[in-house]
Amino acid sequence: MEFLENLRSGDSRFLARALSAVVERAPGAAGLLRAIYPATGHALVVGLTGPPGSGKSTLVDGLARAYRLRGETLGVVAVDPTSPFTGGAILGDRIRMQAHHADPGIFIRSLATRGALGGLAQAASDVVAVLDAAGKDRILVETVGVGQDEVDIIQLADVTVVVLVPGMGDEVQAIKAGLMEIADVFVINKCDRGPEKLEQEIKAMLALAPSGAEADAWGPPVVKTVATQGEGIEGLTTVIAERVAWIEAHGGLARHRARQWQQRLRQFARDRLAQRLLDPWLTEERVERLAESIATHGTDPYTAVDALIQQALETSLQ
C-alpha cells in the first residue's frame, strides 16, 4: 500500500498530515485507520501521568533523550493541559519542543484537552496507532492524571508510570488513590525535596492492594528522579524494561493489550456511536431551540433528548 509506505518513509510532513487527518476526523480518516491497523503493534507505549506540577514533561523529555541515545525512534503524544508541549506551548514555552526539532527520529504531537467532545481518549488512541504504524519504536504518552478522560487515555499504554512529587499536601492523597490501581511504576520526581515521607505513603498504599495475593504478582517499584538534572532517568528506563519483560513472561504483550482493550472498548464504542449517529443530527440550530425550550421549562431535558435520539435513529436507518 503506497500510503503505508509513505507513512513509514520517515517523511515527517507526511506523518504530520496523517495525524492531523485523524485528529480532525477528516473524511477518509476512518479508512486510513482501518488500513494501517495491521501495521500497528510494534511500538511499545509508555504512559506518564500525575498531578499538575509533578514535572512529567521534563521526565518525558529525559526519557526521550535516553531512548534516542540508544537509537530508538520515538513518538511523543502530549495530552496534558499543563504540559509545555500543549497548553504551555500556547503560553510561549516551546523550549523543550525546539530542542528536539532538528531530530527526525522523534516526532511530537500535542492534543488539546478542551473541545474534543468525548473524543479525547479516541483521538489519543488514533494518534498512537498512526505513530505506531509509522514505525516508531516507542511512544511516550503524557497526560495529567486527574479526570476520568485522562485515566481513559492512559489505559492505552503498555506500561503506565505515575509521577508524584514530595510535599504536595494531603489533597494529593486522593489523587494517588485514584492512580494507584493503574500504576505499573511510581516515580518520585523532584526528590531533592526529600522523598522519604511520600515513598512510605506509596508503599503503605501498595501493601493494602489486593493484587499482592499472587506470589509472582508485579509490585510497582518506586523510582526516584530529579528530572531537571537528568537524575534517575536511566533507572527509570531499566524499570520500564523490567515491566515489559514481566509482561512477556506472564502471558505476553498481546494478552496484556487484550485486557487493556477490554477497559477501553466501551468508551471507544460510545464515541463512535455518537460521531456516527448523533453529531450529524445535532445542528447548532436544533441545539439552540432545544436548550431554549428546556431552560424555559417548555420541556424537560430527558424527554427532549430522548425524542432527539429517536429521530436520529430513525433518520440514520432510513
Add this chain to the structure above:
Amino acid sequence: MEFLENLRSGDSRFLARALSAVVERAPGAAGLLRAIYPATGHALVVGLTGPPGSGKSTLVDGLARAYRLRGETLGVVAVDPTSPFTGGAILGDRIRMQAHHADPGIFIRSLATRGALGGLAQAASDVVAVLDAAGKDRILVETVGVGQDEVDIIQLADVTVVVLVPGMGDEVQAIKAGLMEIADVFVINKCDRGPEKLEQEIKAMLALAPSGAEADAWGPPVVKTVATQGEGIEGLTTVIAERVAWIEAHGGLARHRARQWQQRLRQFARDRLAQRLLDPWLTEERVERLAESIATHGTDPYTAVDALIQQALETSLQ
C-alpha cells in the same frame, strides 16, 4: 404528586434515597427526573473549581456556613476526587462533613469520579435537579477544574467560581488559561502567601479576553480569601450576588441557563444514547471477545466497533 411532596418535606432520608436512585440509574430514575423537572429552577447553583490543593472544599464549607446563617437551605455536590467530601472522605477526613451533620438545612452528596462511565456530568446534573426540586435555595457544586469531564460539570452552574492559590508554579498557567473562559469570579485563596503576582497574571489574562468589547460586559472580579480563617468569605458572597444581579439585568436567568444548556446538551445526549442503545448490548462476554480479537489483530477496532454498533442499532429497532 405524592413523591414531590415527600421530596420537599425536608426528610433527608427520602432525599438521600432519591439521589441514590438517580446516581445509580435505578429503574424508575428516568421517570422520577422527568416528573420533578417542572419543580426545578428555584435553586441558584454556584460552581467552584480549581486545581488540586487550592482549598476549594474549605471555601465551599465557608460559603455553606455563610448562607446557612442567612437562613438559606443548601445542597452541596462534591465531584472533586481531591475533596475531603469525596476522595478525601474515603481516606478518613470526614471532619467537615460531620460538622454539618446535625444541620437538616444542608445536604451533602458526593459523586465518585471514577467508574461513572461517560456519565459523570449527567450524574451531577441529575443530582442538582433533585436537590433543586427538593426546595434547596442554593446548591454548591465543587469540582477539580482540570479534565474535560470536570469542565463539563461546572457548566451546569449559574455562577462559576475559579479558585487559585499563589505560588503553584508556571504549570498552573495553562490550567488558568483553560478555566479563564468559564470563570465568572476568581478567588485567590491562601492569599496570606502573597497574592500580588497571581492577581497581576489573572488581570493580564482577562485584559486579553475578547469579551471585554461590550461596554457593560461582566469582568470577572478577583476576590482574595484565606478560607481556613474565614477571611474574604463575605466578600465572595457579595460578588456572587452581584453576578446574579448582572445576569438578571442582562436577559435574566432563564436565558443564561438556555445558553448553558446549549453547551451541555451534546454531552447529555451522547450519554443517554449510549445508555439506551449501547450499554445493554455491551455484555462482559462480548467485550472480552472483541478485545481479544483486536489485540491479536484478528480485526481492527474500527471495523469491530462499527459492526457492534450496527448490531445494537438493528436490535434496538426490532
